[in-house]
Amino acid sequence: MLVEMIDICKVYPPNVVALKHVDFSLERGEIHALVGENGAGKSTLMKILSGVVKPSFGEIRVNGQRVQINSPVVAARLGIGMVHQELALVGSLRAYENVVLGSEPSRFGLFQPQKSSQMVKELADKFGLKIDVNAITQELSIAGRQKIEILKQLYRNVDILILDEPTAALTPQESEELFDEMFKLRDRGKTIVFVSHKLDEVLRVSDRITVLRRGEKIATVKNDGNIDAVRLAEMMVGKTIRTTSVKKRRPVGHPVLVVKDLTLISKTSGKKLLDGVNLTVHAGEVVGIAGVEGNGQKELIEVLIGLRKPTSGRIEISGEDVTSFGPRQRRPLMAYVPQDRKNVGLALKATIMENLIMTHHMNPPLKKKWLLDRNVAKSFATQLIRDFEIVCRGPFERVQNLSGGNQQKVVVAREVSLNRRLIVLDQPTRGLDVASTQYLRDQMIALRDSDKAVLLVSADLDELMDLSDRIYVMRSGHIVAELDPQVVDKTVVGYHMLGVSA
């Protein structure tokens, strides 16, 4: 056994139990998938192995020797390296410079760029990673930058490579390439931990699979064809789940959101962030926006809510030209579920009630001339907590005490109850467990069925394919395609996202 983690427990102060008596082991030359819902403890377990977090209890053995992994430096010395979900690279440096950064080859104290570049290139060739080592890092795609991180670990001679949700921001095609590279690494004797919750990918690449649920290890199984996605999902969630939403096509109504020739040019870089975007969302339909992250979706949302003014173009909501409006003036016309609920969607230190009455507070019955009616606010909040099944101790509890799923329910409850004709949802299910995700998907379908216009931005292609009536694909600030998910399949959407013809 290369690595053994025995009886690991972790309690984050004050009382968050992240891991309960977890055993985990790695064999040389295997791809070991670690699956579980968000909050199951995958990241914590791997952070312990890579020295970022200290375990509260339990022991770790590497090659049979009991070890204390107190820091990532110690982990690296033991041959363990982790590629985190958020890549930490210097954008202005060249790829090879990022790889060697921290332990550069030098002569008489001088950095040797040629030699470094050569060494990194040889390393990449050896492990079959296709990358231009002289490229400027920030000009590379996310997949490219991920390769730099992997090379960085290989350069430091790690034997065990932990990849934390590496495919989260990749297109299907890029994921395939990554899997090929993982196989090549394995064939050259490296051990890979593949942290993911995409079960089809897990089944495709891994030799063994360990399932965590709520901090406990459910099982470690061999991926020998006797296990399938449904069984894995049941182990993850602990009950049988419905995976697809029931979808009925309905005739659409009149246009609610009309965007014409929307262009946004960055004032600092002069780059076109949005370039002549045209789109329409009708009443009674869900319109999806697909695209690799960083292709203008964020900017489109910011312009739609009124946080940024477009350089040119026009936005109409329910027939009203709102192009020059700020968020305050747009709110009577639209509901909005932001991607970043902790920093945009909620005030974590405020109470549930205070979070629920936001935006509602601009109108009666909550607003009474100068005052905010506390009694109305309380009954309103209590009602929403009941209707949306928010698990909490009451309207005066602080939102930060709630679980991620319940926090998102607070946001959704507030926005849905605004009862606007247009609702914009930006990655509403990101980071949520299966049950909460299902709940949110049902909510979106219910909104569509009550004749609302729903605009959904998501990085999860399956979700978009399941829910949308139409999909716009964004690339480099353009809408490059308008597709019907009933007609095309996922790979076609992926091709458009990448800009290669099918």
Added chain:
Amino acid sequence: MSLVRPISQTILAIAFAFFVASIFILLHHSSPLEVYGALYQYGLGSWFSFSNTLNAAFPLILTGLSASIAFMSGVVNLGQHGQFLWGALVCAVLGVYLKLPSWLGIPALAVLGGLSGAAWAGLAAFFKRKYKMDEFISTLMLNFLAEYMTLYLATYPFLDPKAYVPSTRLIRREYFMTNIFDVNVAFFVALFMVFLCWWFVWRTWRGYEARMMGYNKLFATVGGCDVETDTTLVLLLTGFLSGLAGALLILNGTQHRFTKGIGANFGWDGVMIAIMANNGLFQTLFYALFIGFLKNGAVGMEFETSVPSEFVLFLQSIIVLTLVGTRSGLVSLTDWLRAKRELGKLVK
């Protein structure tokens, strides 16, 4: 239940501060018991001492309130000092030249003083709206301007030629505010302002928007709050409170005129009180009274013992440090203990 923890933390922190300070008193070869005894005697011990403490506290209540409301709204108004000075100067000058019956003149002067403070803070609000200038810098810099501008006005155009230090003339007698049982009426005005501000912050929708803005400005903006107007309003309100403090010090203090160095530290003490109070309004009242007690008691301490009154400044600093330190220290300590207990349950 939710009150027990903060109160016990406060008591613990203050006790710890006094303990630390007593070590320094011992190093000074004095007896801590004697020193603290004198502090108590002159700060709280009799009605005379107690009323003096209340009188020393009223400007602190107002400047503390000003800082607390600004900080809880995420508006970094650090200009209490300048706003205070303008309130005091305008009140002192108008108090000499304006001829009104006292029932009308006193409130009018107080309000005009407050409005001067608001106007001075309003400058920062204007810069923020027009030029996106950070109020943190502008209010801070405006303090220096206020200091020298008011000093100039008191030294040249409005100088009382009979005075030894630069100061304006005595305000008209009918504008002297009275005391009720030795307690300044200004103290009750300050108390009233605490309740008024509480009502604004917790009952009006503008107060709600201001608080949400303090928690998370982006959240408030996206939620449709009128953040620009809210920010302006908070600056004006907190400027008014500081200006009012200055005006009341002229009307109800001991000097009844604007002199060089008047209210030297009230502005910064207000900021300090807000920090100790964690921006809570009633906590602000408590800490303002507490600092008032220290300041007032310090006089007696100097009388009775060989410890100089400046020692109180030292004590104040220790209290602020230990209070803030104990607060977060206790939180992480209890968190750590809870984590231990949770782990204990897990591994038996």
